[in-house]
Amino acid sequence: MTEEKPRLIPTQPWENGWAPDTSHVPGTRRLWMAGTLALSVVAACVTAIVVTDRQAVDATPAAKAPAATPGATYPGLLTFASPSASGTEAPSGKSGLWSAQPATPTAPAASSAATPGAPGAPAAPGAPAPDAKGSAPAPVKNPPAKPAPAPAPVPGKSTAAPTQPDRSSWRSVEAANYPGRYWHVSGGLVKLDPVAGSESREDSTFSVVPGLSNGSCYSFKTHDNRYVRHRNFILRAERNDGSSLFQQDATFCAGYSGGGGAVLLSSVNYPNYALRTKDFQMRLDPWGYTTTNRQDFSFRIVSPLA
DSSP states (O other): OOOOOOOOOTTOHHHHOOOOOOSSOTTHHHHHHHHHHHHHHHHHHHHHHHHHHHHHSOOSOOOOOOOOOTTSOOTTOOTTOOOOOTTSOOOTTOOOSOOOOOOOOOOOOOOOOOOTTSTTOOOOTTOOOOOTTSOOOOOOOOOOOOOOOOOOOOTTOOOSOOOOOOOTTEEEEEESSSTTEEEEEETTEEEEEEOOSHHHHHHTOEEEEEOSSOTTSEEEEOTTSOEEEEETTEEEEEOOOOOHHHHHHTOEEEEEOSSTTOEEEEESSOTTEEEEEETTEEEEEEOSTTOSOGGGGOEEEEOOOO
Protein backbone atom coordinates (compact mmCIF):
# COMPACT_ATOMS: atom_id res chain seq x y z
CA MET A 1 0.00 0.00 0.00
CA THR A 2 1.41 3.33 -1.13
CA GLU A 3 2.15 5.76 1.61
CA GLU A 4 0.55 9.12 0.92
CA LYS A 5 2.67 12.10 1.90
CA PRO A 6 0.95 15.23 3.15
CA ARG A 7 0.97 18.23 0.75
CA LEU A 8 2.45 21.52 1.74
CA ILE A 9 -0.21 24.05 2.61
CA PRO A 10 1.00 27.56 1.69
CA THR A 11 -1.34 29.10 4.20
CA GLN A 12 0.47 27.49 7.07
CA PRO A 13 4.14 28.42 6.69
CA TRP A 14 4.79 28.06 10.37
CA GLU A 15 4.01 24.36 10.23
CA ASN A 16 5.93 23.16 7.16
CA GLY A 17 8.70 25.81 6.78
CA TRP A 18 7.23 27.54 3.67
CA ALA A 19 7.48 31.37 3.46
CA PRO A 20 6.20 33.77 0.73
CA ASP A 21 8.67 35.37 -1.70
CA THR A 22 9.23 38.96 -0.50
CA SER A 23 11.92 39.88 -3.03
CA HIS A 24 9.34 41.21 -5.48
CA VAL A 25 6.52 43.53 -4.38
CA PRO A 26 3.30 42.77 -6.29
CA GLY A 27 2.03 45.68 -8.49
CA THR A 28 5.35 47.59 -8.72
CA ARG A 29 5.22 47.78 -12.51
CA ARG A 30 1.70 49.20 -12.41
CA LEU A 31 2.76 51.88 -9.94
CA TRP A 32 5.63 52.97 -12.19
CA MET A 33 3.34 53.15 -15.20
CA ALA A 34 0.76 55.19 -13.28
CA GLY A 35 3.42 57.62 -12.04
CA THR A 36 4.86 58.04 -15.54
CA LEU A 37 1.38 58.74 -16.94
CA ALA A 38 0.69 61.35 -14.23
CA LEU A 39 3.96 63.16 -14.94
CA SER A 40 3.16 63.20 -18.65
CA VAL A 41 -0.28 64.74 -17.99
CA VAL A 42 1.21 67.45 -15.73
CA ALA A 43 3.90 68.33 -18.28
CA ALA A 44 1.30 68.58 -21.07
CA CYS A 45 -0.90 70.89 -18.95
CA VAL A 46 2.04 73.19 -18.09
CA THR A 47 3.07 73.39 -21.74
CA ALA A 48 -0.47 74.26 -22.83
CA ILE A 49 -0.72 77.04 -20.20
CA VAL A 50 2.60 78.59 -21.25
CA VAL A 51 1.65 78.55 -24.94
CA THR A 52 -1.77 80.09 -24.20
CA ASP A 53 -0.24 82.89 -22.11
CA ARG A 54 2.27 83.74 -24.83
CA GLN A 55 -0.47 83.97 -27.45
CA ALA A 56 -2.59 86.21 -25.21
CA VAL A 57 0.15 88.81 -24.80
CA ASP A 58 -0.44 91.82 -27.03
CA ALA A 59 2.83 92.69 -28.73
CA THR A 60 1.59 96.11 -29.83
CA PRO A 61 2.67 98.81 -27.31
CA ALA A 62 -0.05 101.00 -25.86
CA ALA A 63 -0.46 104.34 -27.53
CA LYS A 64 0.82 107.26 -25.60
CA ALA A 65 -1.78 109.43 -23.93
CA PRO A 66 -2.47 112.63 -25.86
CA ALA A 67 -1.13 115.86 -24.47
CA ALA A 68 -3.47 117.97 -22.41
CA THR A 69 -5.45 120.45 -24.47
CA PRO A 70 -5.34 124.05 -23.22
CA GLY A 71 -8.72 125.07 -21.82
CA ALA A 72 -9.79 121.48 -21.09
CA THR A 73 -10.94 120.29 -17.71
CA TYR A 74 -8.13 120.49 -15.17
CA PRO A 75 -7.33 117.84 -12.54
CA GLY A 76 -9.30 118.09 -9.35
CA LEU A 77 -12.58 119.00 -11.04
CA LEU A 78 -15.60 118.46 -8.85
CA THR A 79 -17.73 115.49 -9.76
CA PHE A 80 -20.91 117.58 -9.71
CA ALA A 81 -19.53 120.25 -12.03
CA SER A 82 -21.03 119.16 -15.34
CA PRO A 83 -19.77 121.02 -18.41
CA SER A 84 -22.29 122.69 -20.65
CA ALA A 85 -23.07 121.43 -24.13
CA SER A 86 -20.71 122.36 -26.94
CA GLY A 87 -21.36 125.81 -28.35
CA THR A 88 -23.75 126.84 -25.55
CA GLU A 89 -23.41 128.73 -22.29
CA ALA A 90 -23.62 126.88 -19.01
CA PRO A 91 -27.27 126.50 -17.87
CA SER A 92 -28.40 129.03 -15.32
CA GLY A 93 -28.08 127.87 -11.73
CA LYS A 94 -26.07 124.73 -12.53
CA SER A 95 -22.77 124.46 -10.72
CA GLY A 96 -19.55 123.62 -12.52
CA LEU A 97 -16.10 125.19 -12.51
CA TRP A 98 -15.58 124.60 -16.23
CA SER A 99 -17.67 124.30 -19.36
CA ALA A 100 -16.93 122.76 -22.74
CA GLN A 101 -15.18 124.96 -25.27
CA PRO A 102 -17.52 126.22 -28.02
CA ALA A 103 -17.05 124.23 -31.17
CA THR A 104 -15.51 126.13 -34.05
CA PRO A 105 -17.72 125.74 -37.15
CA THR A 106 -15.86 124.28 -40.04
CA ALA A 107 -16.05 126.04 -43.39
CA PRO A 108 -17.96 124.12 -46.10
CA ALA A 109 -15.87 122.54 -48.79
CA ALA A 110 -15.40 124.83 -51.72
CA SER A 111 -16.99 123.56 -54.89
CA SER A 112 -14.78 123.04 -57.87
CA ALA A 113 -14.63 126.18 -60.03
CA ALA A 114 -15.66 125.96 -63.63
CA THR A 115 -12.88 126.01 -66.17
CA PRO A 116 -12.58 129.43 -67.82
CA GLY A 117 -13.78 129.29 -71.38
CA ALA A 118 -15.84 126.14 -70.91
CA PRO A 119 -19.50 126.19 -71.98
CA GLY A 120 -21.70 127.50 -69.23
CA ALA A 121 -18.74 128.86 -67.24
CA PRO A 122 -19.17 132.45 -65.96
CA ALA A 123 -16.97 135.07 -67.48
CA ALA A 124 -14.06 136.35 -65.45
CA PRO A 125 -14.47 139.82 -63.91
CA GLY A 126 -13.51 142.50 -66.42
CA ALA A 127 -13.48 140.08 -69.40
CA PRO A 128 -15.58 141.06 -72.47
CA ALA A 129 -18.70 139.06 -73.17
CA PRO A 130 -18.62 136.83 -76.30
CA ASP A 131 -20.68 137.84 -79.31
CA ALA A 132 -23.54 135.87 -80.83
CA LYS A 133 -21.14 133.78 -82.98
CA GLY A 134 -19.23 132.66 -79.91
CA SER A 135 -16.02 134.59 -80.66
CA ALA A 136 -14.90 137.02 -77.99
CA PRO A 137 -14.15 140.58 -79.11
CA ALA A 138 -10.87 142.23 -78.36
CA PRO A 139 -10.45 142.87 -74.65
CA VAL A 140 -10.84 146.43 -73.46
CA LYS A 141 -7.87 147.64 -71.47
CA ASN A 142 -8.95 149.38 -68.29
CA PRO A 143 -6.43 151.17 -66.12
CA PRO A 144 -5.94 149.39 -62.73
CA ALA A 145 -7.67 151.04 -59.82
CA LYS A 146 -5.36 152.68 -57.34
CA PRO A 147 -5.66 151.32 -53.78
CA ALA A 148 -7.00 153.71 -51.20
CA PRO A 149 -4.25 155.18 -49.04
CA ALA A 150 -3.99 153.71 -45.54
CA PRO A 151 -4.94 156.08 -42.72
CA ALA A 152 -2.05 157.66 -40.95
CA PRO A 153 -1.33 156.04 -37.56
CA VAL A 154 -2.29 158.06 -34.53
CA PRO A 155 0.64 158.49 -32.11
CA GLY A 156 0.15 156.51 -28.90
CA LYS A 157 -2.80 154.53 -30.28
CA SER A 158 -2.54 150.89 -31.30
CA THR A 159 -3.86 150.00 -34.76
CA ALA A 160 -4.15 146.27 -34.03
CA ALA A 161 -7.65 144.84 -33.99
CA PRO A 162 -8.86 144.15 -30.43
CA THR A 163 -9.06 140.46 -29.51
CA GLN A 164 -12.21 139.14 -27.92
CA PRO A 165 -11.58 137.49 -24.50
CA ASP A 166 -12.43 133.84 -24.02
CA ARG A 167 -15.60 133.72 -21.93
CA SER A 168 -15.77 129.95 -21.53
CA SER A 169 -14.09 129.99 -18.09
CA TRP A 170 -16.12 132.85 -16.56
CA ARG A 171 -18.33 131.98 -13.59
CA SER A 172 -20.12 133.58 -10.65
CA VAL A 173 -20.09 132.26 -7.07
CA GLU A 174 -23.41 132.10 -5.20
CA ALA A 175 -23.84 131.43 -1.47
CA ALA A 176 -25.69 128.18 -0.77
CA ASN A 177 -27.50 129.56 2.28
CA TYR A 178 -28.20 132.98 0.69
CA PRO A 179 -29.61 132.35 -2.81
CA GLY A 180 -29.38 135.47 -4.94
CA ARG A 181 -26.25 136.76 -3.22
CA TYR A 182 -22.92 136.40 -5.03
CA TRP A 183 -19.25 137.16 -4.53
CA HIS A 184 -18.91 140.84 -5.34
CA VAL A 185 -15.74 142.96 -5.45
CA SER A 186 -16.44 146.26 -3.74
CA GLY A 187 -13.70 148.64 -2.63
CA GLY A 188 -11.04 145.95 -3.07
CA LEU A 189 -12.87 143.53 -0.75
CA VAL A 190 -14.94 140.51 -1.72
CA LYS A 191 -18.39 140.65 -0.19
CA LEU A 192 -21.62 138.73 -0.55
CA ASP A 193 -24.10 141.08 -2.24
CA PRO A 194 -27.25 140.81 -4.36
CA VAL A 195 -27.13 141.73 -8.04
CA ALA A 196 -27.69 145.45 -8.64
CA GLY A 197 -26.80 146.57 -12.18
CA SER A 198 -24.46 145.92 -15.09
CA GLU A 199 -21.43 147.14 -13.14
CA SER A 200 -22.38 144.97 -10.20
CA ARG A 201 -22.75 141.95 -12.50
CA GLU A 202 -19.29 142.57 -13.96
CA ASP A 203 -17.76 142.79 -10.48
CA SER A 204 -19.54 139.53 -9.56
CA THR A 205 -18.07 137.55 -12.48
CA PHE A 206 -14.71 135.78 -12.27
CA SER A 207 -12.54 133.75 -14.59
CA VAL A 208 -11.85 130.37 -13.01
CA VAL A 209 -8.24 129.47 -13.90
CA PRO A 210 -5.80 126.78 -12.70
CA GLY A 211 -4.40 127.56 -9.27
CA LEU A 212 -1.36 129.84 -9.25
CA SER A 213 0.49 127.56 -6.80
CA ASN A 214 -1.29 124.25 -7.52
CA GLY A 215 -2.67 123.38 -10.94
CA SER A 216 -5.10 120.86 -9.40
CA CYS A 217 -6.83 123.68 -7.51
CA TYR A 218 -8.33 126.99 -8.68
CA SER A 219 -7.78 130.72 -8.71
CA PHE A 220 -10.41 133.39 -9.36
CA LYS A 221 -9.50 136.29 -11.65
CA THR A 222 -11.54 139.48 -12.00
CA HIS A 223 -12.33 141.30 -15.25
CA ASP A 224 -9.55 143.83 -14.55
CA ASN A 225 -6.87 141.12 -14.10
CA ARG A 226 -6.87 141.05 -10.32
CA TYR A 227 -6.92 137.84 -8.29
CA VAL A 228 -9.04 136.91 -5.30
CA ARG A 229 -6.69 136.21 -2.36
CA HIS A 230 -6.89 136.14 1.42
CA ARG A 231 -4.78 138.54 3.46
CA ASN A 232 -5.15 138.79 7.23
CA PHE A 233 -7.91 136.17 6.72
CA ILE A 234 -10.00 138.68 4.72
CA LEU A 235 -10.82 137.95 1.06
CA ARG A 236 -9.62 140.69 -1.29
CA ALA A 237 -9.02 141.37 -4.99
CA GLU A 238 -5.42 142.42 -5.63
CA ARG A 239 -2.80 142.47 -8.37
CA ASN A 240 -0.45 139.52 -8.68
CA ASP A 241 2.96 140.61 -7.40
CA GLY A 242 4.58 137.33 -8.51
CA SER A 243 5.53 136.27 -4.98
CA SER A 244 5.09 132.73 -3.70
CA LEU A 245 2.96 134.01 -0.83
CA PHE A 246 0.52 135.74 -3.17
CA GLN A 247 0.22 132.63 -5.36
CA GLN A 248 -0.60 130.49 -2.31
CA ASP A 249 -3.03 133.07 -0.91
CA ALA A 250 -4.86 133.12 -4.28
CA THR A 251 -5.19 129.33 -4.68
CA PHE A 252 -8.17 127.41 -3.32
CA CYS A 253 -8.93 123.68 -3.53
CA ALA A 254 -12.48 122.46 -4.03
CA GLY A 255 -13.97 119.88 -1.68
CA TYR A 256 -17.27 118.30 -0.70
CA SER A 257 -19.46 120.51 1.47
CA GLY A 258 -22.45 118.26 2.11
CA GLY A 259 -24.44 118.05 -1.12
CA GLY A 260 -26.85 120.25 -3.00
CA GLY A 261 -24.33 121.02 -5.72
CA ALA A 262 -22.30 123.18 -3.31
CA VAL A 263 -18.55 123.24 -2.90
CA LEU A 264 -16.10 123.91 -0.05
CA LEU A 265 -13.11 126.09 -1.01
CA SER A 266 -10.15 125.48 1.31
CA SER A 267 -6.89 127.42 1.31
CA VAL A 268 -3.67 125.90 -0.03
CA ASN A 269 -1.39 127.38 2.62
CA TYR A 270 -4.01 126.92 5.37
CA PRO A 271 -5.46 123.45 4.69
CA ASN A 272 -7.67 123.52 7.81
CA TYR A 273 -9.17 126.88 6.80
CA ALA A 274 -11.90 127.49 4.21
CA LEU A 275 -13.74 130.43 2.70
CA ARG A 276 -16.95 131.46 4.43
CA THR A 277 -19.35 134.38 4.66
CA LYS A 278 -19.71 136.22 7.95
CA ASP A 279 -21.92 139.29 8.11
CA PHE A 280 -21.87 139.17 4.27
CA GLN A 281 -18.08 139.60 4.28
CA MET A 282 -15.96 136.86 2.68
CA ARG A 283 -13.16 135.64 4.93
CA LEU A 284 -11.00 132.60 5.78
CA ASP A 285 -12.02 130.71 8.95
CA PRO A 286 -11.14 127.33 10.52
CA TRP A 287 -12.99 124.30 9.21
CA GLY A 288 -13.32 120.99 11.06
CA TYR A 289 -15.64 118.56 12.81
CA THR A 290 -16.51 121.07 15.52
CA THR A 291 -17.27 123.90 13.08
CA THR A 292 -20.65 125.57 13.59
CA ASN A 293 -22.70 127.36 10.93
CA ARG A 294 -21.30 124.97 8.33
CA GLN A 295 -23.74 126.30 5.71
CA ASP A 296 -21.72 129.54 5.64
CA PHE A 297 -18.86 127.58 4.00
CA SER A 298 -20.92 126.27 1.05
CA PHE A 299 -20.97 127.97 -2.36
CA ARG A 300 -22.26 127.16 -5.82
CA ILE A 301 -20.29 127.85 -9.01
CA VAL A 302 -22.95 129.07 -11.45
CA SER A 303 -23.18 130.69 -14.88
CA PRO A 304 -21.58 134.15 -15.19
CA LEU A 305 -23.78 137.10 -14.38
CA ALA A 306 -22.02 139.35 -16.90
